[in-house]
Amino acid sequence: FYGGGAAGAGPGSRSNNFKGQDFQTEAEITLEEAYHGTHRLIQLEDEKLRITTKPGAYEDQLLRIKSKGGKGNRGNHGDLYIRIHVAPHPRYTRKGDDLHTTHTIDLFTAVLGGSTIVDTMSGQVKVKIAPGTQSGKIIRIKGKGMPVYGETNIFVDLYVQLQVHVPETLTDKQRE
Numbered sequence: 104f105y106g107g108g109a110a111g112a113g114p115g116s117r118s119n120n121f122k123g124q125d126f127q128t129e130a131e132i133t134l135e136e137a138y139h140g141t142h143r144l145i146q147l148e149d150e151k152l153r154i155t156t157k158p159g160a161y162e163d164q165l166l167r168i169k170s171k172g173g174k175g176n177r178g179n180h181g182d183l184y185i186r187i188h189v190a191p192h193p194r195y196t197r198k199g200d201d202l203h204t205t206h207t208i209d210l211f212t213a214v215l216g217g218s219t220i221v222d223t224m225s226g227q228v229k230v231k232i233a234p235g236t237q238s239g240k241i242i243r244i245k246g247k248g249m250p251v252y253g254e255t256n257i258f259v260d261l262y263v264q265l266q267v268h269v270p271e272t273l274t275d276k277q278r279e
Contacts, residue, residue: 123181124173130185132156134192138224138249147171147183154185159200159252162189195224200249200259205266208232213267223247223261230263238267 130143140158144151152171156164164187172181189197196203208219216234220227221244228244247261270277 120177120179121175122179123175125181125184126172127184127186129188130154130156131188131190132160133190134195134197135224137161137187137189145185152183156187157252159250159254160187160189161200161252162187162197164252194222197249200251201262202248202260203262203264205264207266207268208236210267210269212236213238213265221261221263224249232265236265236267238265240265 126147128145130145132141132143136156137160138158140160141156143154143156145154150171152168154166154168156166166185166187168183168185170178170180171183174180194204202224204222206219206221211217212219212232213236214234216232216236218229218231221230223244225247228247230242230244241262241264244261244263246258248259251257251259
């Protein structure tokens with residue numbers, strides 16, 4: 104306060120240690136790759152980097168790779184940031200970690216009840232259909248959505264909107 108500053112803190116003693124610039128790039132992955140996890144090779148000047156995404160990767164996720172950015176002095180490099188883009192899927196829509204899809208059932212199964220086979224990201228699942236099921240009804244299949252990022256064997260849900268297919272023509276037996 105009265106001129107007795109800390110040792111080495113005066114003008115001219117400033118350190119010439121600076122961090123290099125951070126770099127940012129994007130990587131596009133499919134929903135299947137986000138589900139299972141994947142690898143990408145990124146060319147960075149004279150170096151190839153293998154980038155790994157864990158199962159459950161999500162849109163706009165930012166991965167940080169330390170010291171792979173711009174060069175600073177004394178080895179103090181910046182970081183490389185990779186923004187993940189998950190491409191749209193033709194069959195599934197992702198909302199958080201839940202997956203949503205549609206599935207068509209025949210009129211007779213909707214009216215009388217029965218079962219149907221639904222495709223999921225981890226394979227097919229047999230689902231029970233209650234008698235009197237209406238078109239547009241949404242059923243939840245527990246544990247068949249996306250894996251939770253950073254967690255092992257924890258999956259959220261798949262929501263299936265049922266579409267009832269009404270036949271355009273009926274046989275005499277079907278009418279009966």
